Amino acid sequence: MQEKIRKTILYFLDNIGKHASHNDIINYLKDKLGELDEREINNELLKLARENKIISHVSVNKEKRYEAEVRRHYHFICRQCGAVRDLFMEAGAVNMIAEYAQQLAKSYAKIDRVNMSFQGICHECRKEIKY
Numbered sequence: 001m002q003e004k005i006r007k008t009i010l011y012f013l014d015n016i017g018k019h020a021s022h023n024d025i026i027n028y029l030k031d032k033l034g035e036l037d038e039r040e041i042n043n044e045l046l047k048l049a050r051e052n053k054i055i056s057h058v059s060v061n062k063e064k065r066y067e068a069e070v071r072r073h074y075h076f077i078c079r080q081c082g083a084v085r086d087l088f089m090e091a092g093a094v095n096m097i098a099e100y101a102q103q104l105a106k107s108y109a110k111i112d113r114v115n116m117s118f119q120g121i122c123h124e125c126r127k128e129i130k131y
């Protein structure tokens, strides 16, 4: 079962819910595999994260989102509908910002991770806003 849970989580994150909440994952797995012990799913999520097969470094409305895209990237988040899109930014641009932040923080910290997100209204939501 554990192997099936693992495969289904990865399939879901790869193909359907690219930035899925914990609930999205639980609901999809229960739908596909029948009644499941949520602890089994949680254990598998932890294992996949430890193996660096999935990450959760973006939140929408304080809700963690999981994804199987583990290459370095940043996010666009729609303020209206919460849609999340990946932004693959050139390392040079990000390093410049990180170095600047390191300058500002140098008396008290060593920065070793950058987690940036950009917000706005996606085109889908913009279409629905009529003034």
Ligand SMILES: [Zn+2]
Residues within 6 Å of the ligand: 078, 079, 080, 081, 082, 083, 121, 122, 123, 124, 125, 126
């Ligand atoms: Zn939107």
Ligand SMILES: [Zn+2]
Residues within 6 Å of the ligand: 019, 067, 069, 073, 074, 075, 085, 086
């Ligand atoms: Zn992402």
